[in-house]
Amino acid sequence: MKLVTAIIQPHRLEEVRAALEGVGIKGVTVSEASGYGRQKGHTEVYRGAEYTVDLLPKIRIEVVADDSEVKAVTDAIVGAAQTGEIGDGKIWIVKVEDIVRVRTGERGPKAI
Amino acid sequence: MKLVTAIIQPHRLEEVRAALEGVGIKGVTVSEASGYGRQKGHTEVYRGAEYTVDLLPKIRIEVVADDSEVKAVTDAIVGAAQTGEIGDGKIWIVKVEDIVRVRTGERGPKAI
Amino acid sequence: MKLVTAIIQPHRLEEVRAALEGVGIKGVTVSEASGYGRQKGHTEVYRGAEYTVDLLPKIRIEVVADDSEVKAVTDAIVGAAQTGEIGDGKIWIVKVEDIVRVRTGERGPKAI
Amino acid sequence: MPFTLDSGNTAWMITSTALVLLMTPALAFFYGGMVRTKSVLNMMMMSFVSLGTVAVIWVVYAYGLAFGPGDAVGSPRAFFGLNGVADSNSLAASFGVPFLVMVAFEAVFAIITVALISGSIADRMKFGTWVVFTVVWISTVYALVAHNVWGSGTLITSIAPSQPIDFAGGTVVHINAGAAALALAILLGRRKGFGKEPMRPHNLPFVMLGAALLWFGWFGFNAGSEFGADATAGRAFLNTTIAPAFAMLSWILVEKIRDGKPTSLGAASGIVAGLVAITPAAASVDTWGALAIGFIAGIVCALAIGLKYKFGYDDSLDVVGVHLVGGIVGTLLIGFFANLDEGTTWAYNIGNPGGPLNGLLYGGGWTQLESQATAAGFAIVVSFVATLVIGLVLKYTMGLRVTESVEVSGIDLAEHGETAYEEAKSL
Amino acid sequence: MPFTLDSGNTAWMITSTALVLLMTPALAFFYGGMVRTKSVLNMMMMSFVSLGTVAVIWVVYAYGLAFGPGDAVGSPRAFFGLNGVADSNSLAASFGVPFLVMVAFEAVFAIITVALISGSIADRMKFGTWVVFTVVWISTVYALVAHNVWGSGTLITSIAPSQPIDFAGGTVVHINAGAAALALAILLGRRKGFGKEPMRPHNLPFVMLGAALLWFGWFGFNAGSEFGADATAGRAFLNTTIAPAFAMLSWILVEKIRDGKPTSLGAASGIVAGLVAITPAAASVDTWGALAIGFIAGIVCALAIGLKYKFGYDDSLDVVGVHLVGGIVGTLLIGFFANLDEGTTWAYNIGNPGGPLNGLLYGGGWTQLESQATAAGFAIVVSFVATLVIGLVLKYTMGLRVTESVEVSGIDLAEHGETAYEEAKSL
Amino acid sequence: MPFTLDSGNTAWMITSTALVLLMTPALAFFYGGMVRTKSVLNMMMMSFVSLGTVAVIWVVYAYGLAFGPGDAVGSPRAFFGLNGVADSNSLAASFGVPFLVMVAFEAVFAIITVALISGSIADRMKFGTWVVFTVVWISTVYALVAHNVWGSGTLITSIAPSQPIDFAGGTVVHINAGAAALALAILLGRRKGFGKEPMRPHNLPFVMLGAALLWFGWFGFNAGSEFGADATAGRAFLNTTIAPAFAMLSWILVEKIRDGKPTSLGAASGIVAGLVAITPAAASVDTWGALAIGFIAGIVCALAIGLKYKFGYDDSLDVVGVHLVGGIVGTLLIGFFANLDEGTTWAYNIGNPGGPLNGLLYGGGWTQLESQATAAGFAIVVSFVATLVIGLVLKYTMGLRVTESVEVSGIDLAEHGETAYEEAKSL
Ligand SMILES: Nc1ncnc2c1ncn2[C@@H]1O[C@H](COP(=O)(O)OP(=O)(O)O)[C@@H](O)[C@H]1O
Ligand SMILES: Nc1ncnc2c1ncn2[C@@H]1O[C@H](COP(=O)(O)OP(=O)(O)O)[C@@H](O)[C@H]1O
Ligand SMILES: Nc1ncnc2c1ncn2[C@@H]1O[C@H](COP(=O)(O)OP(=O)(O)O)[C@@H](O)[C@H]1O
Secondary structure, three states: OEEEEEEEOHHHHHHHHHHHHHOOOOOEEEEEEEEEOOOOOEEEEEOOEEEEEOOEEEEEEEEEEOHHHHHHHHHHHHHHHOOOOOOOEEEEEEEOOEEEEOOOOOEOHHHO | OEEEEEEEOHHHHHHHHHHHHHOOOOOEEEEEEEEEOOOOOEEEEEOOEEEEEOOEEEEEEEEEEOHHHHHHHHHHHHHHHOOOOOOOEEEEEEEOOEEEEOOOOOEOHHHO | OEEEEEEEOHHHHHHHHHHHHHOOOOOEEEEEEEEEOOOOOEEEEEOOEEEEEOOEEEEEEEEEEOHHHHHHHHHHHHHHHOOOOOOOEEEEEEEOOEEEEOOOOOEOHHHO | OOOOOOHHHHHHHHHHHHHHHHHHHHHHHHHHHHOOHHHHHHHHHHHHHHHHHHHHHHHHHHHHHHHOOOOOOOOOOOOOOOOOOOHHHOOOHHHOOOHHHHHHHHHHHHHHHHHHHHHHHOOOEOHHHHHHHHHHHHHHHHHHHHHHHOOOOOOOOOOOOOOOOOOOOHHHHHHHHHHHHHHHHHHHOOOOOOOOOOOOOOEHHHHHHHHHHHHHHHHHHHHHHHOOOOHHHHHHHHHHHHHHHHHHHHHHHHHHHHHOOOOHHHHHHHHHHHHHHHOOOOOOOOHHHHHHHHHHHHHHHHHHOOHHHHHOOOOOOOHHHHHHHHHHHHHHHHHHHOOOOOOOOOOOOOOOOOOOOOOHHHOOOOHHHHHHHHHHHHHHHHHHHHHHHHHHHHHHHOOOEOOHHHHHHOHHHHHHOOOOEOOOOOO | OOOOOOHHHHHHHHHHHHHHHHHHHHHHHHHHHHOOHHHHHHHHHHHHHHHHHHHHHHHHHHHHHHHOOOOOOOOOOOOOOOOOOOHHHOOOHHHOOOHHHHHHHHHHHHHHHHHHHHHHHOOOEOHHHHHHHHHHHHHHHHHHHHHHHOOOOOOOOOOOOOOOOOOOOHHHHHHHHHHHHHHHHHHHOOOOOOOOOOOOOOEHHHHHHHHHHHHHHHHHHHHHHHOOOOHHHHHHHHHHHHHHHHHHHHHHHHHHHHHOOOOHHHHHHHHHHHHHHHOOOOOOOOHHHHHHHHHHHHHHHHHHOOHHHHHOOOOOOOHHHHHHHHHHHHHHHHHHHOOOOOOOOOOOOOOOOOOOOOOHHHOOOOHHHHHHHHHHHHHHHHHHHHHHHHHHHHHHHOOOEOOHHHHHHOHHHHHHOOOOEOOOOOO | OOOOOOHHHHHHHHHHHHHHHHHHHHHHHHHHHHOOHHHHHHHHHHHHHHHHHHHHHHHHHHHHHHHOOOOOOOOOOOOOOOOOOOHHHOOOHHHOOOHHHHHHHHHHHHHHHHHHHHHHHOOOEOHHHHHHHHHHHHHHHHHHHHHHHOOOOOOOOOOOOOOOOOOOOHHHHHHHHHHHHHHHHHHHOOOOOOOOOOOOOOEHHHHHHHHHHHHHHHHHHHHHHHOOOOHHHHHHHHHHHHHHHHHHHHHHHHHHHHHOOOOHHHHHHHHHHHHHHHOOOOOOOOHHHHHHHHHHHHHHHHHHOOHHHHHOOOOOOOHHHHHHHHHHHHHHHHHHHOOOOOOOOOOOOOOOOOOOOOOHHHOOOOHHHHHHHHHHHHHHHHHHHHHHHHHHHHHOOOOOEOOHHHHHHOHHHHHHOOOOEOOOOOO
16 A cells, blocks of 8 residues: 655645546545745735745645555646646655554555 | 554544553644545535535644554554544554654654 | 655744755755644643643654655754754654656656 | 704714714625635725725715706716815705715715625626726716715606605615626626535624624714704614614524524624615614514525525625615615604605605505605616626726636735735744 | 703714624624634624624613613513603703613613623523523513612612712623623533633634723713713713723733733733723712722732632633622722712712712711622622522523533534634635 | 803714724734734734823823923923813813813823834834833823923924914824834834845734724824814814825825735725824815825825835834824925815914914915924924933833844743634644
């Protein structure tokens, strides 16, 4: 099993979620984050003052999936989150040793 | 060492924390998240409009523990977070290669 | 590739980010968290009532880095985040199997 | 008639004017709390900027358009700039209230009326176009309706069988704004996600703050419309207390029965619905009439706000459901409940030929109801049609609506370069 | 006595009434800011719904109960529906203020009084039961106390050695509400986590907004209680400025000394404590008396709010500590500081047999203090006992308290189907 | 002259006083919304505590210092404690308004003036030092300037060629506070991050609430400065409506042209700039004059707030840019637009030798402009220099500024032990 963590632009969340549903993913955990990256932030003028904003709002998506689903999952996310602009985000994949469903205490792939 | 990540219902946080303390865990990191899952959300009526809420508030708990403690940790979480209702949450376990205590720079198990 | 996750004191964020930039890290994801730990929280008096605060605000920093950069990254974080007080935080390191840049679909180290 | 100053009446009218001015920022909070976080500031700015534009044009030419001499409409040159006008020209000269006080009193009525409209077009109208709209709408629609209901205009009185009663603005303000709001909402189209996404109010305490300050200001609106501090003002004041009180209760009763739970948004909306409905009637109904109007308005408006989902127009913050419907309810119920015998010293020519009559339940027959319907119908038709025309012209010149991407990411940032709140983030 | 309208006094009384009405929403913010995010709306709704229920019953029968004729209590049939009552029946007939204005003025006093109680039962009372409570409590406890302090009731005057002074509601409003709040808090029991969890105010600016609007409205409350615009109203106004000012300072001084830091919650509470304490005394003490009352009230109330932890009742937002204690402080200090020679034109029968006397420090001896204590004691006993009885009846019929799971997850969602804020989440 | 009570004028002056009192909490919101989340409460407390300290010293000795007899300055013993003073000593005796009402009216002017200063020192002044500052500053700088502009002081009239016009506080309040704010900002030094970090307003709706309540209260400030309810009060009221309205428009026009977007912070600031500029002029200019003053003030102040970046002083919330500059704009423009023929019944000795004259554009020549500049210059120099001295003394005794670590982690927690908001966290 793998944990796929994706950092995406906030306004793509709806699309990504739909795409994940499209490839059969039923469970997803989502949280707020902020990112620094190549997308350097922007200069703003406000009330006569100029300053740089370089921490930008992002969404973190976490999906635990069976090894066999990982490619589908990453492709789905890339497909739905890509706008082609700098700052579209990152996905990283980590090996999961075990997973538990709290409701039942089941373990392993069937708990996903 | 392992990183145990648990997604639980917000109102079980206090119980889970107490249970972790019960099995000797001293450090825990907690954050807010939202989840999609089998627990399908619900239909609400508000001011004449009906709509579905399908992103539900959850709490993420992260514990780094020694390999020997992992079973105790997951059992403690399951025991304290379980209500038997759909949406109780997930736990996943990932191998940690190293850990550092920032205060001292210590590394490895003794830094936990 | 490795995922370095650091839990630090909120007021050290600026310094840590600068230190990471100093060792050549360009992308970082940041989010809010809270921690329980040795730093036991404190007793507050407010309007005649006394109570203990034991969940303290922290910042989570995530950096995916090449294996060769990991030591520099952790050293930079420890160097910038350390105040010597209990509660300075933790860093843990996890192996990453793959990484994807959403914008281009590139994979592996060059996507970092 | 030589003018004699009455310091007591003047004190009350100055106070009333300040109270009515406060209603526009109050509305900004009532509306601003109801929208999502990404469009709070734009919502509030539509109200605030109305204070700017209308106050300025009012003293230059619009007061004359509404209250100057003329059969169908007044004249922009009458009272141009307002300098050197004798106090005997005051609308409240018989109460000893100076001219400029009454000019200010009428100004704040015009301001709040156009600001009311903005609730139906939340999240999606170009700010620049809105600014122009406020100027054009007040100079045409508002001036015309006010002139014929409160000024010397004869378009309504020439067709109504008796003098229609609109004490404080049921037709001039609420029906007028509500019909315009419907026209604009239709022209602008629905928000992305309308009827599907929740779009819950982002800050209900702000909605309640707005409702409370509206109520507070409304005492100036209604009791001030007597033009002096006397027993009739007291009657208007009391009715302005009990009608919204009962409307709040009846609205949340509807919710309790229908949805299971009385909401704070319902309570706030009920207050406003009751205030709207009692506005035309405040000085011409007795205690039972005021209670009945409040109770009925709360129920009818609580049901009416569902119409937008049935008919598919996006009256975002229920201006149609509350102000148009509530205004009609109040205006028509006068035809049933008007009780001009209940010690009212109210200044309309009661008892004269062509003057207003008691309502159906108070021995006056059907005549007054007919007059009320005539006035309401006049305002609905004039306002709806004229606003459509104005809106269409603006659509094809300046453009009415922001782009979809602005709507999604939030009109505050795109049109004002700001977000309402900067989070206390440690980030 | 034929009634002669005084437009100036009427202007001030209408204005005062609007100001006092605003105090109830102000209280909703003062209280609403103090609770946790999950119960803001319920807290505010308890105030708002009081505006609904009490306004309606007041004009139907409750005004007569309080101010109609009768020895122990008035009559619900006196002034039933309020129609056709001559202005000579006005409470302020001698000031030339019309009947209905004074009915409205007294209505808003009743409303705020019952709303005050809600602060001690935050987060845990069934909303439906609260609605019923407001109706029952006003019809019984409030009507009785008001009738005997301000109306023609003789229960107190028959036992007090001189006329007790309660200019604007130290006993009728604050002691009355405070004693009822204590009774309800005891009946309801403590909130889960009381004394252990922090339960800090979720929004202190709202608390300060509430305090500010309360102060603003309180000028109508106190200076309005003169029933006209004259030098005594000026004295009441000035005292209503300086007493809360000094109480704010003395409260934060206590905090500075005891806890090391002056808090904004302390400043807001100090203002309210000073306002409460000066309420009965506003027109009968001079500058030094007002300063002393403010200073003492700030200190005593700052210490009194700690009592709930000692005795274990959960007076959640300190209604007992501020209103009951503050009301007693102000009522008793009149016995020391009353200075009826200081140019007060205040209408009570000063100088007549049985009339009020100067306080101990102004040459009047102990008599007035005894009278003040009598009135305070009467209100405490009547209100506490009667509220316990009402509460017990409601407990075994409708039920008083929500379930524990509702309390944990938040009363707003369970009772009103809403949360106060929708976060600006991109989620 | 025997004193005859006028209930109407008294009603208006009591109401005005309540309105002006509300301005200080309004300012707390205007300022409090503009700072970052970590210093909201301290910002608001600086305003609230001014209500405490100044109200108390005012009735003890400071009223006499400002309005008692004396050539350069009044006397702390005149009216000490205020007891037993005949109403013929009232500032508005000729309007039939009692003495204590006018004492209260003047008190709330002093309060808001010192509170205004706090905007330039946001986030970084020791709270205890601020408390002492308010007492010292009012007792010296404010008393001196008020005495010589509004009281019997002759320092200005002896050097000005005609009576300078400051109807409601252009010099006494705004220039005075603005110059003091500049002095304090320089003494305190810049905030950490000034000019580099964003420091955006944390809650713009609060800023708009503040601006709205300031405007509402300002009607008491300006129309109340007539001391009665008459046509001149009506003129002042109307001008206080249209000048800020136009200033709001001209400010956001500058933003639209320069930055591309009209902001809500700009609209709120424009309103305040217009209110400031019309304050001295409200009763002495006609419609065109008021519109011109509003329009010009909006533009000039919108540009002036950029000066702090050029000169490097951290006038955090633009007290200098809005109050000092706006006050100067209004004061000087009177020299151009004063139109004393436009039916003003305003009480200054118009037409007498040494009395005020029409402005340059109304046939009065340059004289009045010279007088206006004299008064403005007097206030600037006195206030700036004296505040520097007071500030230096405090710096080397109590200390002015909190430590850097307090500033970074937030002054609210360090000085008040609180944070403004407790998040609705499930955590
Ligand atoms: N090495 C990294 N470790 C963790 N998060 C990263 C890393 N690089 C980028 N990110 C996250 O991905 C987001 C987008 O990255 P950015 O470099 O701006 O654009 P792109 O990936 O399109 O080149 C960043 O805002 C940050 O949240
Ligand atoms: N595959 C998954 N990957 C990540 N998080 C998941 C996954 N499945 C479930 N979750 C998280 O667990 C929560 C509960 O899961 P759900 O399917 O609703 O209930 P249950 O686990 O009881 O069947 C979800 O809201 C989501 O946050
Ligand atoms: N075993 C752990 N697993 C996850 N997070 C931890 C763990 N131990 C500590 N933390 C995080 O690190 C923070 C600091 O730890 P703490 O024990 O207070 O201080 P220190 O590391 O200096 O001894 C905690 O608040 C918590 O967020």
